[in-house]
Amino acid sequence: MSEILSSAQMRGIEQQAIASGAVTGLELMERAGAGVVAQIATAFPDLSPSTAVILCGPGNNGGDGFVIARLLHQRGWAIALYLLGDPARLPPDARTNHDRWLKTGPAHPWDDRQIGDRLGAMTSGLVVDGVFGTGLTRPMPPETTHTSQALDALRHRTPSARPRVVAVDIPSGISADSGANLGGAFWADLSVSFHRAKWGHYLEPAGLPEGGAACCGQVAVVDIGLPQDPAPDSVQLVARPAVFLGKSAQGHKYGHGHALVLSGGAGKGGAARLAARAALRVGAGLVTIAAPQPAIAEHAAQLNAIMLTALPDGYSLRGLLQDTRLNALCLGPGLGQSRAQDLVPAALWGRRATVLDADALSAFAEDPPLLFGQLHDKVVLTPHMGEFRRLFPDLSERLHTPAYSKIEAARAAAARAGCVVLLKGPDTVIADPSGRAALHAATGANAAPWLATAGSGDVLAGIIAGLMARGFAPFEAAASGAWLHAAAARAFGPGLIAEDLPEMLPQVFRDLGL
Ligand SMILES: NC(=O)C1=CN([C@@H]2O[C@H](COP(=O)(O)OP(=O)(O)OC[C@H]3O[C@@H](n4cnc5c(N)ncnc54)[C@H](O)[C@@H]3O)[C@@H](O)[C@H]2O)[C@@H](O)CC1
Ligand SMILES: [K+]
Incomplete structure (x- = not known):
């Protein structure tokens, strides 16, 4: 069995590690971004560098997006990066990575229609969703409507005729706690989560719009160097029987x-x-x-x-x-x-x-x-x-x-x-x-x-x-x-x-x- 965490538990673990001085938020963000890039290579071995559209949001999920843009660029990808929100209001680590990215390429201001059209025209390559991660508790903002619709249309195409869609941590708009589609959620072929998977990756709330596991695709978890101790009250994901189900050779029917x-x-x-x-x-x-x-x-x-x-x-x-x-x-x-x-x-x-x-x-x-x-x-x-x-x-x-x-x-x-x-x-x-x-x-x-x-x-x-x-x-x-x-x-x-x-x-x- 493996441990899965709520967003609050994950935040607690990160904050404790940062407060103890064991690691900085910037180091965690770098490892998170590098982990996503490594998982893309593992999950899609046939994918060679072409165009990657990187969608960055106003929080640390967006911060991971800037790291991913930088690392993919180093590997030969052409990057088109869009930022939702005001760069001046990014949290500090995300801001640092935003500024580092600007030395390589531009951060286009969010343009929902342009992004939607661009995604619709893609027949290959990569889309990276770093808009919202575990921090989202509200519906997706109206500025992401066309983007969400364009992603939805891609989902109905055969994989060979569309880009691969990768979610940073969890698809934007999916609650990391309940798996609920908070409204206008994205979906992904691959969700790369950090330290531990979150509840929302595996829950599958009934009804429409679908959320949770149905939107997350393959879930990969990367180690970002946080302490491995089990979290108090953590939930175990049942991956096989936790007990030995065999019978001993000396057993008698009345013993069973x-x-x-x-x-x-x-x-x-x-x-x-x-x-x-x-x-x-x-x-x-x-x-x-x-x-x-x-x-x-x-x-x-x-x-x-x-x-x-x-x-x-x-x-x-x-x-x-x-x-x-x-x-x-x-x-x-x-x-x-x-x-x-x-x-x-x-x-x-x-x-x-x-x-x-x-x-x-x-x-x-x-x-x-x-x-x-x-x-x-x-x-x-x-x-x-x-x-x-x-x-x-x-x-x-x-x-x-x-x-x-x-x-x-x-x-x-x-x-x-x-x-x-x-x-x-x-x-x-x-x-x-x-x-x-x-x-x-x-x-x-x-x-x-x-x-x-x-x-x-x-x-x-x-x-x-x-x-x-x-x-x-x-x-x-x-x-x-x-x-x-x-x-x-x-x-x-x-x-x-x-x-x-x-x-x-x-x-x-x-x-x-x-
Ligand atoms: N905290 C850390 O140390 C680490 C965080 N990481 C990344 O950080 C993510 C969590 O980051 P955050 O807690 O900053 O949250 P998110 O980046 O998931 O999104 C929340 C941000 O969006 C804003 N927001 C929420 N709903 C909105 C709405 N409807 N419209 C507009 N803005 C809205 C919030 O005010 C906040 O700024 C994780 O999913 C992960 O990707 C990783 O970099 C690993 C390390
Ligand atoms: K995301």
Whole structure:
């Protein structure tokens, strides 16, 4: 896992390093600019020097742009540089680099129409976006409208018929914290960030205009010599399972736990079977489906390795949970809301590692605190955005404000619920009540678009329950579960349906070297 930072954390790290005397802002800016130039060469090895249009803004992002202009010029590029704003008002380091650039070439005053026309006429070369970076919290100013539209038009051309677009730190107009398109945002083939990637590079806020990962292209991170200590409260990007998922040769099935998946009534058992199969495939020693009597025949016709028991109500669940070998529960998929209202309190009474999904969440939409009062630290809630809105309407509402991120919303929800919350999406956030958080981004090169299919969430709930049956802690099970789920989808590829996901886990495990 690697660390990703908010803009405030990044600013804090830079300011501390500068205040300690370890480095100057000017040195950081030089390394940042040099890092961008090096990453351009790595990402586009076939790109030979021609024309680079460099767009510089009024802050330090623009300062990086002047450094990049100077270094690209040294490498033989013809530079056309435009500056948005008054050079006299540039912050000191950016001003120094502006003045250095003027010894080489001009800084044209910003002319939105001219820039737009110029970009539209480019069929090759490079565009460098150093207009705004992590400092922007407002919509793009009106002076960038044509430029933004021209970039948008380039995006729809084949890459061989247009310039490469490189964002300094993050495309202008994208919130580094929430990934939101603040209004009129640019996009890039390559975003080169400094020290650590920012939250906004990997989040993907729903709706239009698109922002976040969809606008950042490939994300590269360059070291600019800042201290490597992890930031307090930093968020981890889940790049692979954080725990070893293999089994020891001496293991016994009873040593790998026994997961109980609670099923809905007759004709509604498919979701529970998907979850149960995922729990078994992910390595739980035993898996049992508990269903109402009228659903037993349907399940029996379809199950072999998964066991089956009749379970009419919450009272009988309390009885079943006298068996301490049942160590992980999964409730919600296909459960039905009235059965969920009866079974969830009994399940939580049992204080087992428990996944609550789907109907087990929606059943408490009328009175979320009733649910929160019963939750404990071995529970994982796995809402999608709609279920999240039902349980946490105020946090969901705040997500409409551009600077408030899904990471902060999931953290606040976990603190309120007193358990792990996994907030689903192409960007899945996992948070616990202490503020610990991780982000699994099935975006960019990791995209798994075929996961948007019926029953895929049921499989995720089962994977997490299976991992908890095996003894993994709720946070690790949720984070590793999100990764396995997306890896299984990528391994199958187009045409995926939920039934395929558990069947791909063996290949994913082999690829992990288990
Ligand atoms: N601080 C440092 O030491 C370093 C900063 N670096 C660069 O600095 C960037 C952050 O720089 P800043 O904090 O100066 O912020 P930015 O350059 O991202 O942009 C903010 C600037 O634009 C102004 N502004 C904001 N919204 C505006 C609007 N709608 N219309 C007009 N002006 C607006 C702000 O007042 C501020 O001057 C990073 O993204 C990175 O590229 C790098 O050089 C590495 C070192
Ligand atoms: K930028």
